[in-house]
Amino acid sequence: MRLIFLGSPGAGKGTQAAVLRERHSVAHVSTGDILRDNVRGGTPLGKTAREYMDSGRLVPDDVIIAMMEERLAQADCKKGFILDGFPRTVPQAEALDVLLERLGIVVDAVVLFDVPDELVVERLTGRRVCGNCGAIFHAVFKKTSVPGICDLCGEEVVQRDDDSEEVVLKRLEVYKKQTTPLTGYYERKKTLVRVDAGQCGAKVVADIEKAVGRRNDIDQER
Numbered sequence: 001m002r003l004i005f006l007g008s009p010g011a012g013k014g015t016q017a018a019v020l021r022e023r024h025s026v027a028h029v030s031t032g033d034i035l036r037d038n039v040r041g042g043t044p045l046g047k048t049a050r051e052y053m054d055s056g057r058l059v060p061d062d063v064i065i066a067m068m069e070e071r072l073a074q075a076d077c078k079k080g081f082i083l084d085g086f087p088r089t090v091p092q093a094e095a096l097d098v099l100l101e102r103l104g105i106v107v108d109a110v111v112l113f114d115v116p117d118e119l120v121v122e123r124l125t126g127r128r129v130c131g132n133c134g135a136i137f138h139a140v141f142k143k144t145s146v147p148g149i150c151d152l153c154g155e156e157v158v159q160r161d162d163d164s165e166e167v168v169l170k171r172l173e174v175y176k177k178q179t180t181p182l183t184g185y186y187e188r189k190k191t192l193v194r195v196d197a198g199q200c201g202a203k204v205v206a207d208i209e210k211a212v213g214r215r216n217d218i219d220q221e222r
């Protein structure tokens with residue numbers, strides 16, 4: 001399974017990728033998670049990325065492309081991957097095409113998570129993430145069993161710095177301007193499939209698996 005997840009902030013890309021990673025034993029490659037690890041580690045990449053992330057803007061393309069060239073060459077990606085949050089601009093998509101061609105990899109599908117803006121704000125302002133293992137929860141939709149404590153590893157769950165309403169609205173604006181052109185880009189390549197990401201998580205996962213299966217059938221018939 002080799003998928004690209006496309007969709008607005010809070011569409012559920014990270015949540016559904018975590019489920020599919022377990023079910024299909026593939027790498028979940030989240031650019032946001034890699035950047036946050038670097039911010040926490042105080043690396044030069046993290047120092048560059050921080051001001052962009054905190055204000056809801058995109059980290060420059062050259063920084064992201066170099067980071068992803070390195071990540072996709074790692075051994076765990078050989079079994080398959082889900083790219084979550086990359087590409088996010090047309091130059092990133094073009095660079096990814098070149099990289100995949102060089103590595104001899106064909107992507108099964110680009111999955112577009114369709115979700116209304118109102119739901120995005122509700123999901124992100126209520127999101128809680130584990131500071132240790134990265135598990136994703138929600139104050140209303142997916143509560144931890146013990147308030148404030150991760151169900152998986154027992155560490156504290158926190159709100160992401162960029163999940164305030166003000167930054168969420170900025171991220172949505174940036175998404176519409178810089179990332180939505182990728183819908184047309186992948187439609188023209190006939191690799192785009194759409195899922196209704198406003199449904200419950202189990203239904204979203206089932207729809208992704210069904211849509212990817214249909215696309216693979218079409219490819220085999222060609």
Ligand code: AP5
Pocket residue numbers: 007008009010011012013014015016031032033035052053054056057058059060064084085086087088092123124126127128136137138139141142162171197198199200201202204
């Ligand atoms: P990143 O971490 O990638 O953030 P994002 O794309 O804004 O996506 P999110 O992680 O906010 O949302 P998600 O779709 O994964 O939703 P989730 O599953 O958590 O990027 C952060 C920043 O890094 C960017 O702003 C940018 O600065 C930088 N960056 C990253 N990649 C970059 C790139 N390629 N180029 C340049 N800069 C880059 O779900 C959200 C909440 O909803 C959770 O609480 C969850 O429990 C809940 N939920 C999910 N699904 C459902 C459901 N079906 N029903 C009910 N609740 C649900």
